[in-house]
Amino acid sequence: MSKKPFYITTPIYYPSGNPHIGHCYTTVACDSIARFKRMQGYDVMFLTGTDEHGLKIEQKAAEKGVTPKEFVDEVVEKFKKLWKYMNISYDRYIRTTDSYHIETVQKIFKQLYDKGYIYKGEYSGKYCTPCESFWTDSQLDENGCCPECHRPVTFAKEEAYFFKMSPFAERIEKLLTETDYLRPKTRATELVNNFIKPGLEDLCVSRTTFKWGIPVTFDEGHVVYVWIDALSNYISALGFMNGEYDDFGKFWPADVHMVAKDIMRFHAIIWPAILMALDVPLPKHLAVHGWITFNGEKMSKSLGNVVDPFVLGERYGCDAIRYHILREMALGADSSFSNEIMINRINSDLANGLGNLVSRTVAMADKYFGGTLPAERETEPVDDDFKGVIINTFTEVEKYIDETKIKQALEEIFKAVDRANKYIDETEPWKLGKDESKKTRLATVLYNLLDAIRIISTLLSPFMPETMPKVWEQIGAEKADTEYSKLSVFGILPANVTVHKGEILFPRIDVDKEIEELNSIIKKNMEDAQSGLSAEEKGEAVQENIELSPEITIDDFAKVEIRVAKVTACEKVKKSKKLLCLQLDDGMGGRQVVSGIAQYYKPEDLIGRKVQLIANLKPAKLCGIESNGMICAGELADGSCKVIFVDDSIPVGAKIR
Numbered sequence: 001m002s003k004k005p006f007y008i009t010t011p012i013y014y015p016s017g018n019p020h021i022g023h024c025y026t027t028v029a030c031d032s033i034a035r036f037k038r039m040q041g042y043d044v045m046f047l048t049g050t051d052e053h054g055l056k057i058e059q060k061a062a063e064k065g066v067t068p069k070e071f072v073d074e075v076v077e078k079f080k081k082l083w084k085y086m087n088i089s090y091d092r093y094i095r096t097t098d099s100y101h102i103e104t105v106q107k108i109f110k111q112l113y114d115k116g117y118i119y120k121g122e123y124s125g126k127y128c129t130p131c132e133s134f135w136t137d138s139q140l141d142e143n144g145c146c147p148e149c150h151r152p153v154t155f156a157k158e159e160a161y162f163f164k165m166s167p168f169a170e171r172i173e174k175l176l177t178e179t180d181y182l183r184p185k186t187r188a189t190e191l192v193n194n195f196i197k198p199g200l201e202d203l204c205v206s207r208t209t210f211k212w213g214i215p216v217t218f219d220e221g222h223v224v225y226v227w228i229d230a231l232s233n234y235i236s237a238l239g240f241m242n243g244e245y246d247d248f249g250k251f252w253p254a255d256v257h258m259v260a261k262d263i264m265r266f267h268a269i270i271w272p273a274i275l276m277a278l279d280v281p282l283p284k285h286l287a288v289h290g291w292i293t294f295n296g297e298k299m300s301k302s303l304g305n306v307v308d309p310f311v312l313g314e315r316y317g318c319d320a321i322r323y324h325i326l327r328e329m330a331l332g333a334d335s336s337f338s339n340e341i342m343i344n345r346i347n348s349d350l351a352n353g354l355g356n357l358v359s360r361t362v363a364m365a366d367k368y369f370g371g372t373l374p375a376e377r378e379t380e381p382v383d384d385d386f387k388g389v390i391i392n393t394f395t396e397v398e399k400y401i402d403e404t405k406i407k408q409a410l411e412e413i414f415k416a417v418d419r420a421n422k423y424i425d426e427t428e429p430w431k432l433g434k435d436e437s438k439k440t441r442l443a444t445v446l447y448n449l450l451d452a453i454r455i456i457s458t459l460l461s462p463f464m465p466e467t468m469p470k471v472w473e474q475i476g477a478e479k480a481d482t483e484y485s486k487l488s489v490f491g492i493l494p495a496n497v498t499v500h501k502g503e504i505l506f507p508r509i510d511v512d513k514e515i516e517e518l519n520s521i522i523k524k525n526m527e528d529a530q531s532g533l534s535a536e537e538k539g540e541a542v543q544e545n546i547e548l549s550p551e552i553t554i555d556d557f558a559k560v561e562i563r564v565a566k567v568t569a570c571e572k573v574k575k576s577k578k579l580l581c582l583q584l585d586d587g588m589g590g591r592q593v594v595s596g597i598a599q600y601y602k603p604e605d606l607i608g609r610k611v612q613l614i615a616n617l618k619p620a621k622l623c624g625i626e627s628n629g630m631i632c633a634g635e636l637a638d639g640s641c642k643v644i645f646v647d648d649s650i651p652v653g654a655k656i657r
């Protein structure tokens with residue numbers, strides 16, 4: 001009987017800088033699901049790759065004095081090296097500069113044009129260069145910046161092709177609200193309210209102002225612009241409209257596209273619309289996760305907060321890193337990365353929980369029976385509850401994997417680890433070992449533990465593929481004992497199984513010492529990275545891109561009153577993700593200011609700090625809350641911002657001039 005196909009994809013990454021832990025999440029998550037599905041007997045296609053066109057790449061290559069292709073070739077090697085290091089078992093790697101992909105994109109573009117879904121027009125509007133996206137005024141954020149990256153937008157006008165989105169609005173709304181496509185489904189409301197209800201706007205799909213893209217075959221000077229190029233990778237990689245591969249019929253529609261929240265809209269609205277226009281079936285699921293954040297900010301190279309996966313892997317092993325990031329991130333939510341949480345997690349779950357379970361069990365089998373258990377058994381009622389919990393784990397994990405809930409799947413497996421450690425406490429094998437008449441009971445207890453470890457470690461093997469074979473070696477499990485069909489059955493290991501004492505799987509980490517060392521490595525890495533970064537990446541404005549507002553006189557400037565104020569209280573504005581409500585001591589009896597900095601600061605980061613207040617600004621209401629003035633912040637190249645704090649020696653109320 002032929003195996004059932006299963007197709008899973010990561011986004012294709014921009015090879016514009018070194019990959020970091022933030023990039024690893026989706027790839028490790030998809031890898032774990034792909035491995036799980038292979039273990040279940042599916043014929044898996046796991047696709048990842050790189051999204052290599054666009055203005056940003058063209059600019060970076062020019063900065064380095066190399067061609068765009070030379071530039072991406074170098075970075076792509078870094079991604080591939082990382083994926084190898086992280087044991088990513090992708091089946092296919094697509095580069096959007098591959099000729100077969102180019103062929104597909106050109107054919108798709110032409111077909112959409114021939115069908116009347118793509119037409120030529122003129123674009124004039126707000127444009128975000130780093131995101132390569134045009135935005136309408138209503139889509140801009142509260143500061144009039146790009147809603148995705150919060151950098152400033154510029155006015156742009158050019159001849160362009162557009163993709164008609166409106167014919168698909170109704171079907172897309174149903175897809176999001178009435179089917180299981182979007183995970184978590186709770187995100188459907190924001191998509192429907194922000195993009196579909198106001199009327200789906202046509203999408204700009206060609207550009208004439210840069211060259212580094214796939215040429216539109218029937219109109220020289222136009223290159224296909226970002227999303228039709230990028231999104232089509234999911235089908236070109238299967239041979240759709242090209243002769244390179246021949247498994248579109250087998251693997252499409254995809255079972256899971258996994259992406260982070262910043263590119264949800266493109267996968268939830270634009271991709272279905274393109275497929276509808278092409279009359280191609282829609283993918284089954286879109287799983288959206290949050291970001292790995294560092295000190296509350298999205299981990300990214302430009303913020304200088306990258307955590308190098310190679311450094312972490314060298315110290316704790318790849319599996320520990322894979323486990324940590326998967327265990328921390330719930331579907332749909334952000335997860336904050338901290339060395340302390342990571343080390344504590346490795347110590348508690350891997351060293352104390354799993355590692356200890358395996359080493360204690362194997363050590364006792366070795367000590368009391370010379371490594372080989374006798375085949376006789378003596379069961380007690382306590383065994384049944386234990387076995388029941390272990391068997392049940394399998395059902396729960398399978399269910400969670402099908403729902404792309406990896407964190408929950410891991411939680412279930414570690415409940416089984418805890419249950420096994422509790423079984424040791426309940427049965428007290430070290431006491432049984434002292435009494436010759438209890439040897440049969442002791443062998444039964446150890447056998448139950450070894451067989452539970454067989455199930456647990458096999459369930460864990462897609463997540464920690466390097467370590468689990470070492471566990472099998474230690475508990476004496478043969479390959480056949482770890483087959484998927486045997487995970488719901490107890491008693492698979494041979495009755496007289498032989499264990500092999502081995503290395504400690506996850507050595508315990510000295511938290512304080514390690515954190516100190518890690519911090520200094522990260523500090524140095526950040527300094528090195530900063531020195532190798534372009535001005536834009538360092539968060540500095542790139543000279544050429546500064547567009548000054550019209551000149552003002554000193555009298556104009558004198559109209560603005562900037563004063564020092566101290567934050568006395570601060571809280572998040574309930575209905576908004578971006579706003580904080582600050583109470584300020586301004587030396588004039590106090591006032592309230594609402595500021596769009598909630599993504600970058602926690603209320604407690606600000607309380608007690610002195611800030612620069614635009615004190616004579618006309619009051620305004622933000623999210624229904626009155627704001628009397630504005631606090632000053634510096635804008636970084638990626639659109640995030642940092643409040644400009646004032647030295648504590650300058651008194652509240654002092655005028656800034």
Ligand code: MSP
Nearest residue numbers: 011012013014022051230231259260291292298299
């Ligand atoms: N090229 C587009 C995707 C096209 S897919 C048809 C792109 N590339 S990207 O390299 O900028 O990002 C790829 C993915 O990595 C996105 O889902 C992005 O959110 C994710 N991540 C980048 N930094 C991340 C974190 N700090 N945390 C989690 N995911 C992160 O977008």
